[in-house]
Amino acid sequence: MISRTANGAMTSCPNCPLRDNEHFRDFDKEQLAFVMAFKSGELRLDAGATILVEGSHSAHLYTILEGSAFRYKMLEDGRRQILNFVMPGDLIGLQSVLMAEMQHSIEALTPLRLCVFERDRVDEVFRDHPRLAYDVTWIAAREERILDEHLLSVGRRSAFERAAYLIAFLHRRATRSGFIRRKPHLLPVTQQHLADTLGLSVVHTNKTLRKLITRKLIAWRNHGCEVLDADALSDIAGWPDDEDEMPRPFI
Amino acid sequence: MISRTANGAMTSCPNCPLRDNEHFRDFDKEQLAFVMAFKSGELRLDAGATILVEGSHSAHLYTILEGSAFRYKMLEDGRRQILNFVMPGDLIGLQSVLMAEMQHSIEALTPLRLCVFERDRVDEVFRDHPRLAYDVTWIAAREERILDEHLLSVGRRSAFERAAYLIAFLHRRATRSGFIRRKPHLLPVTQQHLADTLGLSVVHTNKTLRKLITRKLIAWRNHGCEVLDADALSDIAGWPDDEDEMPRPFI
DNA sequence: CGCAACTTTGACCAGATTCAAAGTAAGTGG
DNA sequence: CCACTTACTTTGAATCTGGTCAAAGTTGCG
Numbered sequence: 001m002i003s004r005t006a007n008g009a010m011t012s013c014p015n016c017p018l019r020d021n022e023h024f025r026d027f028d029k030e031q032l033a034f035v036m037a038f039k040s041g042e043l044r045l046d047a048g049a050t051i052l053v054e055g056s057h058s059a060h061l062y063t064i065l066e067g068s069a070f071r072y073k074m075l076e077d078g079r080r081q082i083l084n085f086v087m088p089g090d091l092i093g094l095q096s097v098l099m100a101e102m103q104h105s106i107e108a109l110t111p112l113r114l115c116v117f118e119r120d121r122v123d124e125v126f127r128d129h130p131r132l133a134y135d136v137t138w139i140a141a142r143e144e145r146i147l148d149e150h151l152l153s154v155g156r157r158s159a160f161e162r163a164a165y166l167i168a169f170l171h172r173r174a175t176r177s178g179f180i181r182r183k184p185h186l187l188p189v190t191q192q193h194l195a196d197t198l199g200l201s202v203v204h205t206n207k208t209l210r211k212l213i214t215r216k217l218i219a220w221r222n223h224g225c226e227v228l229d230a231d232a233l234s235d236i237a238g239w240p241d242d243e244d245e246m247p248r249p250f251i
Numbered sequence: 252m253i254s255r256t257a258n259g260a261m262t263s264c265p266n267c268p269l270r271d272n273e274h275f276r277d278f279d280k281e282q283l284a285f286v287m288a289f290k291s292g293e294l295r296l297d298a299g300a301t302i303l304v305e306g307s308h309s310a311h312l313y314t315i316l317e318g319s320a321f322r323y324k325m326l327e328d329g330r331r332q333i334l335n336f337v338m339p340g341d342l343i344g345l346q347s348v349l350m351a352e353m354q355h356s357i358e359a360l361t362p363l364r365l366c367v368f369e370r371d372r373v374d375e376v377f378r379d380h381p382r383l384a385y386d387v388t389w390i391a392a393r394e395e396r397i398l399d400e401h402l403l404s405v406g407r408r409s410a411f412e413r414a415a416y417l418i419a420f421l422h423r424r425a426t427r428s429g430f431i432r433r434k435p436h437l438l439p440v441t442q443q444h445l446a447d448t449l450g451l452s453v454v455h456t457n458k459t460l461r462k463l464i465t466r467k468l469i470a471w472r473n474h475g476c477e478v479l480d481a482d483a484l485s486d487i488a489g490w491p492d493d494e495d496e497m498p499r500p501f502i
Numbered sequence: 503c504g505c506a507a508c509t510t511t512g513a514c515c516a517g518a519t520t521c522a523a524a525g526t527a528a529g530t531g532g
Numbered sequence: 533c534c535a536c537t538t539a540c541t542t543t544g545a546a547t548c549t550g551g552t553c554a555a556a557g558t559t560g561c562g
Contacts, residue, residue, distance in 0.1 A: 002522085010326040026411055039288070040485070050315075069400075070439045073399060073400070073402075073403045074410070075407060075489055076489050079407040079408075081402060081406040081407045083402055083403075092447040094388075094392055095392050095395065095396060095538075098385075098388065098392045099389070099392060099393070099396070100497070101397065102496065103396055103400070104399055105314075123381075123385075126381040126385045126388075127381045128372075129407050130377040130378045130381070130384065131377075133381065133384050133385075133388070134349075134374075134377045134384070136388055137349065137384070137387055137388045137391055138350070139347050139376075140302050140388055140391035140392055140395060141349045141350065141391055142350070143395050144346065144391060144394050144395050144398065145346060145350070145354055146333050146403060147395065147399070148322075148324060148354065148355055148398065149354070150402055151332055151334055151398060151401055151402055151405060152324045152326070152332040152334075154402060154405045154406045154450065155329075155332040155405045155448075155449075155450030156326060156330040156331070156450060158549085159324070159549075159550070165373075190509090190510065191508075192506065192508080193481050197406075197407075198406075198407030199405065199407060200551090201415050201550070201551055201552075202509085203510085203511090203550085203551070203552075203553095204502070204549085204550050204551065206509065206510060206511090207510090207511090207550090209548095210510085220285050220509085222508095222558095222559065222560080223507095223559090223560090224509075238327050239324055244351065244522090245348075246351070261509055293538090409517085410517075410518075440538085441540065441541090442540075442541065443540080450521090451518075452518070452520075453516085453540090453541085454519070454520080454521095454542090454543090455517080455518050455519070455543060457541065458518095458542090458543090461542085471541080473527070473528080473540095474527090474528090474539090474540075
């Protein structure tokens, strides 16, 4: 399950690709040493693979190194709600480490490369590395903030505003996290993914996206959405700019 | 602003009412001593008062001792989404302590009694009290989990299921936190509050609640909802029981 | 070439919103 | 104690947003 060499060598923390990204904060030497020791392996998964599943009790915590995934919940009859997307630098599995079990599943959207940490060693982080513990809490608070905004969106924005918000949101996160590097800016999602995030049917999602396409704010490509005017999308949604964002921590 | 005696004496931590509640975990002596020193005062607010406001940068962190409040966000044109309700034992203001500023507001639903902590001393928690730092993270993860479920509800449940879920949710939290003590179980909310949580209009919320009333699952009283059959409500929503819940931490 | 997955379109329907107005209860000041 | 106000709940009617169903069009892939 944990491949160290199969599809390429394991990345050592000092060479971590996240380290080159100005949006992430630097570690000091001691933290770096600890995280290197804390990291117990690397995991590669194909697109479509399930990383964590609702009801399970994972022994691991992961940081995304490369690729993207999404968190979702399902009702018994199959209705699915995508809760959030996961991109490089994001931490997953914290819920299953802190609480009894996962209450959502996570599926890879693209091929994925993950850092693996042992659940049993999380105590060490809190005991010996207050700054890293603080960062873990910060990361949890950030997820909360994102969910707040999604809830506002699904609860109170019209389908059109909601779609604009979602694409602007994904675009901002994808560019800042380094998930998307070069133009054109392509988000690798199907309309079904967007529908399940927006709380809409696929049919209506399609019709709503068509309006954004007509206005030349996005274009639809083979299995993906090209973002043409992210600022206009944020404007439609009334979503603030958040320019003063500080470099964010990751583990 | 911080009253120590005005409307009754300040509660000392060893006599904290939360301590009597089996659903909350106990502190050991050292933790208790620290929290006592960490607590810098007590705040009493009237129903309807705004505790924290979007865009502000609070110098405090609060734990609810008594009463209830709600977190919400608004769009520019006044549309409001209630994100979650806050009850005894809940921590508020963490976002503004960790990040630059609040991105939601909090308003008292009932008269409120809060423990006040200084933002500047949060570092001490992480530096010297790993167990408490862990608890703070746990509390953040719990909020995330609640938001996940709300998002599923607003995005994918029908109005009827959604209303049933929300009332079952509020009821479970209210009874476990000690916010509601004796029968009849009355939730002090208006239909406008429920509507803004459900992402529905007041009119449609009223019609939806009426169905629950007809089925004798709830009754509507003066400014409040009486819960008659919480289990039936959870069933309608397909919301799991969560019986094996462990005592939870608070600060 | 042909299947499988995804996107698009149209017709019709249901659930939810809006608007308007009336009913109810609690609270206030005379 | 009553009249008046305010806040909240209820109802009906008209309208609209978004859902469902069905079918066809695309694209990628083996």
